Amino acid sequence: MEPITGRALILACSAIGAGLAMIAGIGPGIGQGYAAGKGAEGVGRQPEAQADIVRTMLLGAAVAETTGIYGLIIALILLFANPLIGLL
Amino acid sequence: MEPITGRALILACSAIGAGLAMIAGIGPGIGQGYAAGKGAEGVGRQPEAQADIVRTMLLGAAVAETTGIYGLIIALILLFANPLIGLL
Amino acid sequence: MEPITGRALILACSAIGAGLAMIAGIGPGIGQGYAAGKGAEGVGRQPEAQADIVRTMLLGAAVAETTGIYGLIIALILLFANPLIGLL
Amino acid sequence: MEPITGRALILACSAIGAGLAMIAGIGPGIGQGYAAGKGAEGVGRQPEAQADIVRTMLLGAAVAETTGIYGLIIALILLFANPLIGLL
Amino acid sequence: MEPITGRALILACSAIGAGLAMIAGIGPGIGQGYAAGKGAEGVGRQPEAQADIVRTMLLGAAVAETTGIYGLIIALILLFANPLIGLL
Amino acid sequence: MEPITGRALILACSAIGAGLAMIAGIGPGIGQGYAAGKGAEGVGRQPEAQADIVRTMLLGAAVAETTGIYGLIIALILLFANPLIGLL
Amino acid sequence: MEPITGRALILACSAIGAGLAMIAGIGPGIGQGYAAGKGAEGVGRQPEAQADIVRTMLLGAAVAETTGIYGLIIALILLFANPLIGLL
Amino acid sequence: MEPITGRALILACSAIGAGLAMIAGIGPGIGQGYAAGKGAEGVGRQPEAQADIVRTMLLGAAVAETTGIYGLIIALILLFANPLIGLL
Amino acid sequence: MEPITGRALILACSAIGAGLAMIAGIGPGIGQGYAAGKGAEGVGRQPEAQADIVRTMLLGAAVAETTGIYGLIIALILLFANPLIGLL
Amino acid sequence: MDNANFIVRFLTWLMTFDRKALILAASAIGAGFAMIAGIGPGVGQGYAAGKGAEAVSINPKASKQATMVMLLGAAVAETSGILALVVALILLFGNPLVTQQGAVLILAASAIGAGLSMIAGIGPGIGQGYAAGKGTEATGRRPQYQSNVVRAMFLGQAVAQTTGIYALIISLVLMFANPLVRLL
Ligand code: NA
Ligand code: NA
Ligand code: NA
Ligand code: NA
Ligand code: NA
Ligand code: NA
Ligand code: NA
Ligand code: NA
């Protein structure tokens, strides 16, 4: 009989923590979609400024991506390089 | 009698973590829908710019999809290649 | 007396995980509804562009559906082809 | 005395999972309401285009309903044809 | 002392599931309120189109109600005709 | 030590379920407030149409109230006529 | 047999706390995406003011990033330099 | 064997409380991003008023930051100067 | 062996309650950021009315801060002057 | 006992605590939940603040009237935040559940349910704040119709308050007239 160890509990909660961290992705999804809509609108109105519009849209979207990446990194750390196990 | 092992607890919490990670999908859904609406509006106003509008809309929507994909990847890792089991 | 096994715990948490995954559906619902509203507005303003407007609306809505489908797939995997049981 | 079995735990968590899945309904509710508002606005402005506006609104709303239906289906599966019991 | 049975656990979790299912009602509340606002705006601008505006608003609001009704139905099933008890 | 009965567990979870069901009230609050704002705006623009605007606003707000009422009803059922106790 | 220690419980809950802290990232993602959309729109309208628009957009986006960084810092502290262990 | 003490339980829950407190950061992120977008729009329209626009944007954004700071302070207190331990 | 006392349980739950209370900060963050954006826009429109615009923005933002302060006060009471311990 | 499953073990562990301690611990969480309602007034009043600043920039001559409507509307939008604060303070300083007879599990859960219910206040807070903002905007544009606008705004805000009142009633019932204890 192998009981539940502290190590197992930490890893189990890490699975939940990883899932929670991904929820941050709601933000970039909404924000970048807004930028996409405004970009499409702008390109329709000023086709001659298309290059500038798309470049600004993508630059702003890259900035908006960061917190989604932070969430992904924390989830990957929890899953693949769990530092909490080392603190036990 | 087979009691609950640490391995089972980790896998059980992985099911919840996978579900939580999918919630990120709210973001791209809202954002891309906004882009769709703005694209439809733009195409109605400037039918001659349809190709540019749709291309910009799809480019922006692709950028907005990423955090939804991140959530999906974390869920698939938790379900099919659970690395936490290896850390036990 | 049949106690709660690890297998049962995983399946119980899979039910919760499946429910959580469906919450992603909030996103496409809002986004596609926005597109529907903008499409209806556009068709009222430019009835001659109706085909283009509706096509763009549906194309954008299809893109916005994906993360809702991802959530559905993860839920169906948890319910019908639970891979966590195989990892036990 | 009938203790809590694994089967009972799965069914109990299925009740919670079914409730969670219904939360997806927030999305279509907001989105279709937006479409309703835009449809009403459009009909007021272009009464002659009423048929086109309402048709587009309903088409878009049907698309926006899907993820709410997915949530309902997962809830009904959990309540009436629980496949997790078969995996036990 | 009467111990907790599996049946009691399922019914207890059904109460929570019923509460969760009602949260779907956020969506129709927001969406239909938006439609109400747009309807009021439209009636102020085009009083002669009042009948058309209100009809479209109510039609769209009826469509937006569905997922709130789905949530109510799942809650009523959990409370009054709990099928999970039969699966035990 | 006070013993825990199944009946007590069901009633305890009913208290939490009732609280969760009330959260639906977020929706009508936001939506009707939107309608209130649009109504106030319309009355300021077309004071001569005040009666029509306010009537439409109230009609739409009544429709938007329903899911909040559903949540209230489920909460009242859980608190005052708990049918789950009868299923035990 | 190694039971669950207080130290293990703290570390397990730290994994969940780290995941929760990342949810803050929803905000900057939405906000910066809005800024990206407004920036793209502005650049399309006033290409001659592109430098000013983009600079203001990035300055504002930097301000909007801070709470996402706070969340990341708290998560990293919980994972790599857990001060709660020292308080035990 | 070192069992879970009351002190450990408080510290474990403090980790979760710290994570929850950070969620406040959603607000400033959205709000300041909106301000960034409006600032960029304004600078594009009235480049001659750039200094006034940016100053007002930053002043308003500073005000919007406060609740995010409150959340951070509560989290830091829970992690580094936990007063609950002293109340034990 | 020192068991977990009731006092410890209250203090542990107080840490979670304090974290939950801080979530209120989402609201002022969004609202004040909106005010910041509108203030910046207004200052660009009428630079000569800058003092009045900023004064109204700050007055409104002060009103919007209150619920964030309420949450902070409840959290501080729970952490530093826990009245629940006195009721024990 | 060793053979009991983790659910029974957990509930038995809960029952080892003092009755009052269990209810008060749950009350701490309930108070935290109740405060989340504060999101609503924050968003709504901030919207009103933005509309106020906009109104002042569009029509500086009407700035006094617009600001007054903003404050009036924002005061109404505060309601849900105040109600949530009152429920939290009752749970913390005048907890009526600790002295009640009945199963401790039900009373502890009722403290959490009372807090959860108040979260509904987000809705009225946002909605009434939106109405405040639109009322402010309309007053700034055409100050001569201020009374019409404010009347429509108040009427709409009253309608938007109802679900917050329902939530308060459920919360008060759970705290002061708990019917679940009697169903046991
Ligand atoms: Na970012
Ligand atoms: Na992305
Ligand atoms: Na998508
Ligand atoms: Na859909
Ligand atoms: Na619907
Ligand atoms: Na309704
Ligand atoms: Na910030
Ligand atoms: Na603030």
Ligand code: NA
């Ligand atoms: Na306030």
Ligand code: NA
């Ligand atoms: Na109402």
